[in-house]
Amino acid sequence: MTPPQVVVHQDQKLLAQAVADRLVTRIVEAQADRGSASVVLTGGGVGTAVLAELNALGARDAIDWGRLDVWWGDERFLPAGDEERNETGARGALLDHVPLDPARVHAMGASDGPDGDDPEAAAERYAAELRAAARPEDHGPAPRFDVVLLGIGPDAHVASLFPELPALREEERTVVAVHGSPKPPPVRISLTFPAIRAAEEVWVLASGESKAQAVRLALDPEAGPLQVPAAGARGRRATVFLLDRAAAAELPPGLERIASP
Numbered sequence: 001m002t003p004p005q006v007v008v009h010q011d012q013k014l015l016a017q018a019v020a021d022r023l024v025t026r027i028v029e030a031q032a033d034r035g036s037a038s039v040v041l042t043g044g045g046v047g048t049a050v051l052a053e054l055n056a057l058g059a060r061d062a063i064d065w066g067r068l069d070v071w072w073g074d075e076r077f078l079p080a081g082d083e084e085r086n087e088t089g090a091r092g093a094l095l096d097h098v099p100l101d102p103a104r105v106h107a108m109g110a111s112d113g114p115d116g117d118d119p120e121a122a123a124e125r126y127a128a129e130l131r132a133a134a135r136p137e138d139h140g141p142a143p144r145f146d147v148v149l150l151g152i153g154p155d156a157h158v159a160s161l162f163p164e165l166p167a168l169r170e171e172e173r174t175v176v177a178v179h180g181s182p183k184p185p186p187v188r189i190s191l192t193f194p195a196i197r198a199a200e201e202v203w204v205l206a207s208g209e210s211k212a213q214a215v216r217l218a219l220d221p222e223a224g225p226l227q228v229p230a231a232g233a234r235g236r237r238a239t240v241f242l243l244d245r246a247a248a249a250e251l252p253p254g255l256e257r258i259a260s261p
């Protein structure tokens with residue numbers, strides 16, 4: 001595993017635009033190499049802003065949308081269409097505006113879905129969908145996603161992996177139900193570290209001073225993922241922290257970073 005790279009942009013708008021550009025490039029490259037691409041979306045402020053910027057980009061037409069698999073890193077376990085669901089935000093910002101193949105949009109279960117109000121069953125259903133999508137060359141129970149996008153909370157949570165909760169200790173299952181999330185709503189579904197770490201690239205997105213401490217800890221080689229979940233989110237080929245200046249404010253001066261104007 002290579003050490004994380006850090007890229008700093010001036011503000012949230014420029015950060016979201018730059019990540020959208022980067023995502024187009026990565027998807028197009030993967031489609032050229034393998035014929036299709038896969039991305040894992042995040043909810044949250046910057047994650048949704050990236051999708052809105054991607055929707056506004058002329059370059060979005062370079063993507064073959066019918067050959068893109070869209071997954072989620074986590075979901076709030078609420079009824080379908082609820083404004084608080086990460087899926088709802090992603091659909092409004094981008095997914096409803098591009099010609100995706102609906103069979104390749106892999107939303108996590110809703111609390112009024114086929115499993116009823118049973119998040120464990122919905123998590124197992126998602127794990128089965130990941131297993132079915134994994135190719136022999138992925139050598140595991142989940143696809144080697146091209147890119148996993150992750151927001152980060154002020155408590156350094158990523159996806160719905162919150163400090164000290166049991167989901168962080170999961171070593172086998174790729175998806176789990178999360179109960180007692182300190183950030184509402186309390187019940188969620190989340191990819192686990194084994195699924196996230198199967199990705200080729202993990203991109204951690206952070207904007208604003210409220211994330212500065214979490215970002216510093218996530219990049220501290222001494223930090224452990226049970227207290228600092230973002231410290232455990234790493235890709236096989238690359239891990240990139242894409243930040244705005246406010247989120248990068250507490251990084252030690254020696255840390256290598258690429259700054260943008």
Ligand SMILES: O=C1O[C@H](COP(=O)(O)O)[C@@H](O)[C@H](O)[C@H]1O
Pocket residue numbers: 042043044045046047073074075076086150151152153154158159160183
């Ligand atoms: O609850 C969640 O929060 C995080 C971070 O959101 P932000 O608005 O502080 O950027 C997000 O990554 C996650 O997907 C979401 O469910």
